[in-house]
Amino acid sequence: xxxxxxxTRAEPETTKPQMPSSHPxxxxxxxxxxEAEGRRAKTIEVRDVNLFYGDFHAVEDVSxxxxxxxxxxxxxxxGCGKTTFLRSLNRMHELTPGARVEGSIELDGQDIYAKxxxxxxxxxxxxxxxxxxxxxxxxxxxxxxxxxxxxxGSRVKKGEKDExxxxxxxxxxxxxxxxxxxxxxxxxxxxxQQQRLCIARAIAxxxxxxxxxxxxxxxxxxxxxxIEDLIGExxxxxxxxxxxxxxxQAARASDVTAFFNLEQTGKPGRLVEIGATETIFTSPSEQAxxxxxxxxxx
Amino acid sequence: xxxxxxxxxxxLERLEASGLGGLDxxxxxxxxxxxxxxxxxxxxxxxxxxxxxxxxxxxLEVHQALITLLATQSPVATDLRLISxxxxxxxxxxxxxxxxxxxxxxxxxxxNEPPADEEMIELILTMGRQTRTLISQxxxxxxxxxxxxxxxxxxxxxxxxxxNRECFGLALAIGDDPDRREWAMTMLLAARAxxxxxxxxxxxxxxxxxxxxxxxxxxxxxxxxxE
Numbered sequence: 001x002x003x004x005x006x007x008t009r010a011e012p013e014t015t016k017p018q019m020p021s022s023h024p025x026x027x028x029x030x031x032x033x034x035e036a037e038g039r040r041a042k043t044i045e046v047r048d049v050n051l052f053y054g055d056f057h058a059v060e061d062v063s064x065x066x067x068x069x070x071x072x073x074x075x076x077x078x079g080c081g082k083t084t085f086l087r088s089l090n091r092m093h094e095l096t097p098g099a100r101v102e103g104s105i106e107l108d109g110q111d112i113y114a115k116x117x118x119x120x121x122x123x124x125x126x127x128x129x130x131x132x133x134x135x136x137x138x139x140x141x142x143x144x145x146x147x148x149x150x151x152x153g154s155r156v157k158k159g160e161k162d163e164x165x166x167x168x169x170x171x172x173x174x175x176x177x178x179x180x181x182x183x184x185x186x187x188x189x190x191x192x193q194q195q196r197l198c199i200a201r202a203i204a205x206x207x208x209x210x211x212x213x214x215x216x217x218x219x220x221x222x223x224x225x226x227i228e229d230l231i232g233e234x235x236x237x238x239x240x241x242x243x244x245x246x247x248x249q250a251a252r253a254s255d256v257t258a259f260f261n262l263e264q265t266g267k268p269g270r271l272v273e274i275g276a277t278e279t280i281f282t283s284p285s286e287q288a289x290x291x292x293x294x295x296x297x298x
Numbered sequence: 299x300x301x302x303x304x305x306x307x308x309x310l311e312r313l314e315a316s317g318l319g320g321l322d323x324x325x326x327x328x329x330x331x332x333x334x335x336x337x338x339x340x341x342x343x344x345x346x347x348x349x350x351x352x353x354x355x356x357x358l359e360v361h362q363a364l365i366t367l368l369a370t371q372s373p374v375a376t377d378l379r380l381i382s383x384x385x386x387x388x389x390x391x392x393x394x395x396x397x398x399x400x401x402x403x404x405x406x407x408x409x410n411e412p413p414a415d416e417e418m419i420e421l422i423l424t425m426g427r428q429t430r431t432l433i434s435q436x437x438x439x440x441x442x443x444x445x446x447x448x449x450x451x452x453x454x455x456x457x458x459x460x461x462n463r464e465c466f467g468l469a470l471a472i473g474d475d476p477d478r479r480e481w482a483m484t485m486l487l488a489a490r491a492x493x494x495x496x497x498x499x500x501x502x503x504x505x506x507x508x509x510x511x512x513x514x515x516x517x518x519x520x521x522x523x524x525e
Contacts, residue, residue: 247374251374282379282512283513290376294374294375294376295306296302296307
């Protein structure tokens with residue numbers, strides 16, 4: 001967890017159905033400006049973004065373009081702001097009391113922080129998978145996947161819902177393992193299966209961007225590799241940004257790597273370097289990147 | 299921030315020193331090879347041949363340790379380039395040692411009192427001394443990560459190549475005596491082996507540039523000499 005002391009990680013939206021409506025920035029009607037139609041991976045353009053927790057300046061002056069159909073890994077030591085940055089990409093950062101965002105973040109040219117944009121809608125287009133698998137414990141496998149559909153307020157017919165659940169579970173490489181126990185609790189699955197269930201839940205609402213915050217840190221190596229394979233497949237349909245502390249995972253699973261660093265404790269984190277993963281891990285431009293990926297400094 | 303992975307760094311430094319130390323073994327082997335040529339010393343030639351096991355042993359030992367580092371430490375960036383380069387250098391070391399063996403195997407073939415041509419012997423010895431300088435320079439360039447010094451190896455190697463061509467000219471003009479012609483042909487093989495050692499030194503220089511810049515490019519492309 002990268003936030004400073006006192007900055008609590010907000011639970012994922014899907015575990016707190018009441019959260020979006022309680023958020024002060026949630027816009028009322030009319031319809032959101034960020035369109036949900038024409039499903040395809042989108043480019044995230046970040047310009048001069050500064051992130052704060054109250055008076056604490058957590059992330060400073062980040063400008064970066066996150067390309068569609070690529071996996072972008074965010075790496076850096078603890079406290080460098082990479083998770084905070086990730087959470088700003090779907091307006092989850094602002095859920096922390098006192099947290100605020102300066103600068104602009106555009107999804108295919110549409111400012112997700114523009115006045116009138118519904119953060120709930122943003123989070124539907126920009127899905128998130130968290131560090132620890134967090135299926136709803138009392139819900140069945142089926143209900144877990146369908147939960148996002150219900151949360152969106154849209155009425156989906158049963159037959160259509162069945163199709164979406166199956167498609168999402170197949171997309172998350174979980175269908176064959178759970179098709180005979182869709183009515184069993186999601187919490188009864190193994191850790192790796194639970195995380196794939198959460199990915200199925202995230203993609204059920206057909207987002208255009210998937211954010212993943214250390215999605216494998218609680219998984220064993222085999223489950224980790226299965227998730228990495230899945231990430232590799234999902235990028236053909238989504239823009240993916242993944243925070244990881246595992247540098248070999250960044251090297252294996254990402255196309256682009258962004259290195260965040262902070263000069264010293266208490267200072268804001270900054271984006272030091274972003275480039276093709278191959279370049280970052282063979283010939284990085286910055287000495288700080290070199291030292292970090294080489295594991296020379298903690 | 300505290301420095302970490304100290305043991306790994308020390309191991310990598312030790313392996314670099316050990317791998318490059320293989321070049322010292324080659325320099326010594328080449329020195330004895332030249333002495334064996336000059337003195338027509340068949341016994342010394344046998345020593346060089348037997349001693350090549352040390353060079354091969356160094357190759358195997360460092361190569362294995364580098365593979366272990368790759369498997370266990372996941373080196374990246376400069377460390378990864380260094381290990382990749384050292385694997386190349388080790389191969390060069392092993393090949394240079396083999397070339398010394400090749401030369402030493404030729405020495406008994408020319409007999410105890412060969413019909414030697416002094417001028418050609420002197421040319422080959424000059425080639426050999428120049429090549430020893432190249433090996434030392436390649437080692438130093440690697441240790442110092444000095445790309446300029448590495449690039450200079452090409453110029454030095456041109457000297458060796460020119461001497462090799464001069465040897466060829468002398469062999470052509472050696473006369474009609476079958477024994478002298480046979481001797482000259484054999485010595486041309488020795489000259490060729492020395493010339494190849496020089497090429498290996500230049501290859502090491504290219505690895506220096508790779509470690510420093512992250513880009514591999516031949517200093518001179520033999521198949522496209524004008525590019």
